[in-house]
Amino acid sequence: MASSQDEERMLAQIESYLTDDDPRLAARLESFNERVVRKEAGDRKRTARARRRRRRPSRSTVIILVSWLLIATLIATLLIMVFRGDAAALPM
Structure with missing residues (x-):
């Protein structure tokens, strides 16, 4: 003013x-x-x-994200194997 x-x-x-x-x-x-x-x-x-x-994300956040990514990848791989019928080839 x-x-x-x-x-x-x-x-x-x-x-x-x-x-x-x-x-x-x-x-x-x-x-x-x-x-x-x-x-x-x-x-x-x-x-x-x-x-x-x-x-930047903290170290624990990065570890948790990587862990979830690995778990999701393993679950997806197992589901693909089950639906293809390759699950019988898994050693138990």
Whole structure:
């Protein structure tokens, strides 16, 4: 929102009156503003890093997926053998 020159001048006067009236309050507000700016900059960096980084599956997830794939392959192979009649050729 754009401010006119009169508004800017009035805000500057209010700021100077408040700073002159209570310097401790002005110092606290300045410190707070600096902390907020640092926190926002850190948050932006963190989210930018998170977007760039690819999430990899954990080792246990990979092991479980491979195990399920092997089990599904074995079951499919056995079903094919049963329906073809090759099951009699299996050693027991």
